[in-house]
Amino acid sequence: MSVTDVPRAMGHAHFDAIDFHREYGNVVRVGPNHVSFDNPEALSVVYSAYTKFEKSDFYLPFDAKTAHGPVPTVFSVRSEHANRGIKRPIAGAYSMTTLLELEGLTDECIAIFQDKIEDKLKESERENIEMDLGQWLHWYAFDLITSITFSNRLGFMQSESDVEGIIAAIEGRLKYNATIGQWPALHKILLGNNFVSWVANCVPSIAKLNTARKIVEFAARQLKRYEVKNREKLDYQDMLDRFKRTKSDGKLQMSDVDVLMAATGNIFAGSDTTAISLRSIFYYLVKNPTCLKRLIEEIDDMDRAGKLSEIVTFAESSDMPYMQACLKEAMRMHPAVGLLLERIVPEGGVDICGYFIPAGTVIGANPWVVARDRDVYGEDADQFRPERWLGLSKQTRVDDGTGASARTNLKRMERNFLAFGMGSRSCIGKNISLLEMNKLVPQLLRRYRVELVDPVKEWRMEGYWFVKQLGLNCKISKR
Numbered sequence: 001m002s003v004t005d006v007p008r009a010m011g012h013a014h015f016d017a018i019d020f021h022r023e024y025g026n027v028v029r030v031g032p033n034h035v036s037f038d039n040p041e042a043l044s045v046v047y048s049a050y051t052k053f054e055k056s057d058f059y060l061p062f063d064a065k066t067a068h069g070p071v072p073t074v075f076s077v078r079s080e081h082a083n084r085g086i087k088r089p090i091a092g093a094y095s096m097t098t099l100l101e102l103e104g105l106t107d108e109c110i111a112i113f114q115d116k117i118e119d120k121l122k123e124s125e126r127e128n129i130e131m132d133l134g135q136w137l138h139w140y141a142f143d144l145i146t147s148i149t150f151s152n153r154l155g156f157m158q159s160e161s162d163v164e165g166i167i168a169a170i171e172g173r174l175k176y177n178a179t180i181g182q183w184p185a186l187h188k189i190l191l192g193n194n195f196v197s198w199v200a201n202c203v204p205s206i207a208k209l210n211t212a213r214k215i216v217e218f219a220a221r222q223l224k225r226y227e228v229k230n231r232e233k234l235d236y237q238d239m240l241d242r243f244k245r246t247k248s249d250g251k252l253q254m255s256d257v258d259v260l261m262a263a264t265g266n267i268f269a270g271s272d273t274t275a276i277s278l279r280s281i282f283y284y285l286v287k288n289p290t291c292l293k294r295l296i297e298e299i300d301d302m303d304r305a306g307k308l309s310e311i312v313t314f315a316e317s318s319d320m321p322y323m324q325a326c327l328k329e330a331m332r333m334h335p336a337v338g339l340l341l342e343r344i345v346p347e348g349g350v351d352i353c354g355y356f357i358p359a360g361t362v363i364g365a366n367p368w369v370v371a372r373d374r375d376v377y378g379e380d381a382d383q384f385r386p387e388r389w390l391g392l393s394k395q396t397r398v399d400d401g402t403g404a405s406a407r408t409n410l411k412r413m414e415r416n417f418l419a420f421g422m423g424s425r426s427c428i429g430k431n432i433s434l435l436e437m438n439k440l441v442p443q444l445l446r447r448y449r450v451e452l453v454d455p456v457k458e459w460r461m462e463g464y465w466f467v468k469q470l471g472l473n474c475k476i477s478k479r
C-alpha cells in the first residue's frame with residue numbers, strides 16, 4: 001500500500017499498480033483516501049448502468065475552460081444525473097448505425113494514408129521506407145475525428161504535421177490533469193485560477209501545460225468554419241449535424257456552449273485513445289510473428305475469395321475472427337487509460353471482496369490491473385495471445401477449480417475488459433474507434449509488410465491518464 005498520492009502522478013502508475021495487486025491482492029489502499037480493486041464481480045458493483053458511485057474530483061481539471069469559466073463535459077461531469085442529461089441529445093450520433101453511414105469518410109482517410117506510403121515508396125531508392133508509424137497513426141486518428149465531427153479533415157497526414165499544435169496542447173493538458181488530479185483541491189489555486197493561469201503563460205515550460213483554453217478555442221474555430229459551410233453540398237451528414245439541438249416541440253435542447261463542449265470532447269478524447277490502441281495492435285503483431293502470419297493468412301484468404309472491397313469495410317473486418325481477437329488482445333495488453341477510473345463510495349459504504357470501504361472513499365479499478373489479472377486471464381496474462389479470445393486454444397483454462405468451462409472463462413474475460421470503461425460512464429466514442437481500427441489494420445496489412453526498424457529496441461511509454469507510446473519506428477514495404 002502507498003501512504004501518499006505521489007506514485008500515481010509519476011507517469012508509470014500503470015505498471016506499479018499491477019505489481020501492487022500481485023503483491024497485496026484484490027483490494028489495495030493506494031493512497032490516504034484511495035482504494036484500488038481488481039475483481040470482475042466487484043467491477044459491476046461500482047460501474048453499473050445506474051450506479052450511485054459518481055466520478056471523483058480527479059475529473060475536475062478535465063472541465064472545459066471557456067471565457068465564462070469552467071464547464072463540465074460529458075466526460076468530466078461528476079453527477080450521474082447531469083451526465084445522462086448531456087448525453088441524451090448527442091448519443092445517437094455515436095451509434096454504430098450512424099457511424100457506418102460515415103464509413104466513406106474513413107475510406108478517404110485510409111486512401112490518403114495509403115497514397116502517402118505509395119509516394120514515399122516511389123521516392124525512396126530502397127524497397128522499404130522507414131516511418132514513425134506511431135505518429136502516423138495519431139495523424140490518421142486526428143484527420144478522421146475532425147472529418148466525421150465537422151466534415152473538415154484538417155490535413156494532419158497531408159501536411160505531416162501537428163495542425164495548429166493541437167496534439168501538443170492535448171499532451172500538455174493531460175500531463176497537468178493526470179498529476180494535479182491526484183490532489184484536485186490544488187487545481188483552484190493553480191491553473192484553475194485565472195491570475196495564476198495568466199502568469200503561467202509567461203513561463204514557456206509551464207505554458208505548455210496550460211492549454212485547456214487552447215483546446216476549446218481550437219474546437220470553436222472548427223465550429224466557426226463549419227457554420228459558414230454550405231452543408232447541402234456535403235456528401236455526408238456529419239456528427240454535428242446529428243446532434244439533436246432542438247426537441248420535437250421546437251424547444252432548444254442544446255445551447256451553443258453544449259455543442260462546443262461536445263465538439264471539444266471529440267477533439268480531446270477522440271484521437272490519442274485510438275492512436276494508442278492502433279499502435280498497440282501493430283506493435284504486438286510485429287513482435288509476435290506467428291500471430292501476424294495467422295492474421296495475414298486470414299486477410300489473404302478473404303481477399304483471394306473476392307470477399308474484400310477496395311478498402312476493407314467494417315462488415316468485412318467483423319467477419320475475421322482472428323482479426324477481432326488480435327484487436328481485443330492488443331487493447332488488453334495496452335489499455336489506453338492507465339490510472340484508476342475513480343469513483344466515490346456512496347452513503348452506506350460498500351463491501352468489496354470482503355473489505356468494508358466507507359462512504360466518501362475514492363475507489364476504482366485501473367484498466368491495466370484488471371487486464372493482467374492472472375485469475376481471469378491465466379498464468380500467461382502478460383503475454384500477447386489472441387487465441388485466448390477464441391476460446392479454442394488448449395492453453396485457455398478450462399478448469400479453474402470451480403468447474404468453469406472455456407465459455408464461462410471467456411465471459412469472465414469479457415466482463416473484466418475495462419479498456420473502454422464500464423457501465424453508465426463507459427466510452428461514448430467506442431464505435432468511432434472500432435470503425436477506425438477495424439478498417440485500417442487489415443487494409444494496411446493486406447498491402448504492406450510492416451517490420452520494426454530495430455526489433456530489439458523497446459518503445460517508451462508515458463502514462464499521464466493515457467499511456468502513450470513513443471518510438472514505434474517501422475519499415476514499410478510492399479507485399
Ligand code: HEM
Binds near residue numbers: 265421
Ligand atoms: C480506442 C479508443 C478509446 C478508448 C480505449 C477509450 C477509453 C475510454 C475509457 C476507459 C473511458 C471511461 C473513463 C472513465 O470511466 O473515467 C472512456 C470514456 C469516454 N470516452 Fe473514450 N475511449 C476511446 C475512444 C473515444 C473516442 C473516439 C471518443 C470521442 C470521439 C471518446 C469519448 C469518450 C467520452 C466522452 C467518455 C466519457 C463518457 C461518460 O462519462 O459518459 N472515446 N473512454
